[in-house]
Amino acid sequence: xxxxxxxxxxxxxxxxxxxxxxxxxxxxxxxxxxxxxxxxxxxxxxxxxxxxxxxxxxxxxxxxxxxxxxxxxxxxxxxxxxxxxxxxxxxxxxxxxxxxxxxxxxx
Amino acid sequence: xxxxxxxxxxxxxxxxxxxxxxxxxxxxxxxxxxxxxxxxxxxxxxxxxxxxxxxxxxxxxxxxxxxxxxxxxxxxxxxxxxxxxxxxxxxxxxxxxxxxxxxxxxxxxxxxxxxxxxxxxxxxxxxxxxxxxxxxxxxxxxxxxxxxxxxxxxxxxxxxxxxxxxxxxxxxxxxxxxxxxxxxxxxxxxxxxxxxxxxxxxxxxxxxxxxxxxxxxxxxxxxxxxxxxxxxxxxxxxxxxxxxxxxxxxxxxxxxxxxxxxxxxxxxxxxxxxxxxxxxxxxxxxxxxxxxxxxxxxxx
Numbered sequence: 001x002x003x004x005x006x007x008x009x010x011x012x013x014x015x016x017x018x019x020x021x022x023x024x025x026x027x028x029x030x031x032x033x034x035x036x037x038x039x040x041x042x043x044x045x046x047x048x049x050x051x052x053x054x055x056x057x058x059x060x061x062x063x064x065x066x067x068x069x070x071x072x073x074x075x076x077x078x079x080x081x082x083x084x085x086x087x088x089x090x091x092x093x094x095x096x097x098x099x100x101x102x103x104x105x106x107x
Numbered sequence: 108x109x110x111x112x113x114x115x116x117x118x119x120x121x122x123x124x125x126x127x128x129x130x131x132x133x134x135x136x137x138x139x140x141x142x143x144x145x146x147x148x149x150x151x152x153x154x155x156x157x158x159x160x161x162x163x164x165x166x167x168x169x170x171x172x173x174x175x176x177x178x179x180x181x182x183x184x185x186x187x188x189x190x191x192x193x194x195x196x197x198x199x200x201x202x203x204x205x206x207x208x209x210x211x212x213x214x215x216x217x218x219x220x221x222x223x224x225x226x227x228x229x230x231x232x233x234x235x236x237x238x239x240x241x242x243x244x245x246x247x248x249x250x251x252x253x254x255x256x257x258x259x260x261x262x263x264x265x266x267x268x269x270x271x272x273x274x275x276x277x278x279x280x281x282x283x284x285x286x287x288x289x290x291x292x293x294x295x296x297x298x299x300x301x302x303x304x305x306x307x308x309x310x311x312x313x314x315x316x317x318x319x320x321x322x323x324x325x326x327x328x329x330x331x332x333x334x335x336x337x338x339x340x341x342x343x344x345x346x347x348x349x350x351x352x353x354x355x356x357x358x359x360x361x362x363x364x365x366x367x368x369x370x371x372x373x374x375x376x377x378x379x380x381x382x383x384x385x386x387x388x389x390x391x392x393x394x395x396x397x398x399x400x401x402x403x404x405x406x407x
Contacts, residue, residue: 039192041197041213042192042217042218043218043220045219045241046241047240047241055240056241057241059224060220060241062224063222067191068192068222068223069192091240095239095240
């Protein structure tokens with residue numbers, strides 16, 4: 001399933017239960033759009049997954065609504081390319097791809 | 108300093124909407140920090156209700172009366188009206204030891220991946236909620252910017268809830284033990300709730316899922332204590348520890364691990380603070396002021 005298959009706007013709870021996966025190349029393009037249209041203190045910052053892709057939780061889509069801090073960036077994006085390029089998966093599937101955390105020593 | 112309504116100052120400035128907001132405080136008592144916070148929130152595009160202005164003013168007056176205002180380099184109560192960019196909730200109340208002195212860190216906590224729906228101002232779900240994967244705030248405040256890093260306190264107020272792994276609601280570390288400045292919630296198997304301030308840790312060996320204040324305070328190289336709701340929890344860490352400041356900023360809702368966020372905290376936070384070390388008596392006064400604030404916003 002990709003973002004092109006999703007009816008927008010989403011519900012917040014659905015967004016918390018899903019993740020958006022995309023390539024570093026797309027992340028670079030989104031970062032360029034953010035630098036031009038986004039706010040420096042309010043950003044979408046993806047997390048790197050073990051398979052080389054990047055991930056955001058899908059509730060970030062709440063910020064693309066009119067007035068949201070990603071609205072201008074979203075409006076400027078080529079959605080015909082963006083939407084089918086972003087995979088949507090259950091959050092558990094994305095968490096399984098997170099790199100293992102190294103725990104600090106116990107006290 | 109405080110001024111009562113009806114003073115010459117109040118009458119002179121009565122025509123200003125911003126100044127009128129300053130006088131919304133409890134019992135008509137004005138507080139410079141609260142008034143400045145309201146002005147900064149509005150300048151940042153946010154808003155503050157009359158009731159919240161009163162609660163923040165009462166909190167500031169309690170901190171002033173307790174004589175602990177200079178213990179804080181940064182404090183955020185995560186309050187103000189909700190807006191599309193979370194402008195109010197990201198505006199710290201305190202950014203330095205005094206309003207006129209040096210101000211530290213970002214003017215707003217920089218938002219990484221929070222959305223407006225993550226925030227509620229009042230009620231049992233009052234505060235900002237994180238997740239285990241992506242959401243954190245960057246304070247821009249680095250340990251090496253603090254004027255007296257040898258003594259330090261770290262604190263947060265959470266709405267509680269269990270954790271399944273090491274969670275770092277507030278903290279930063281670089282590469283060595285002496286460069287650790289964080290406070291964790293952990294399962295018992297991972298050491299329980301604890302704080303690292305320098306090379307030594309201290310905690311209570313339990314995983315406390317109940318809401319309230321978690322704090323760590325180091326007042327000397329041989330006195331590091333962990334507190335829950337204003338009371339010491341666990342023994343005093345008296346082993347001499349070393350501390351080395353570094354330039355990685357404190358994150359909230361995650362730890363800054365030498366430049367990268369990790370150990371995200373998925374529960375709701377209602378406040379955090381970073382500052383100088385506090386004695387047991389000072390921590391209790393801080394807790395009392397925070398508790399009154401949380402009650403005023405029905406965050407109970």
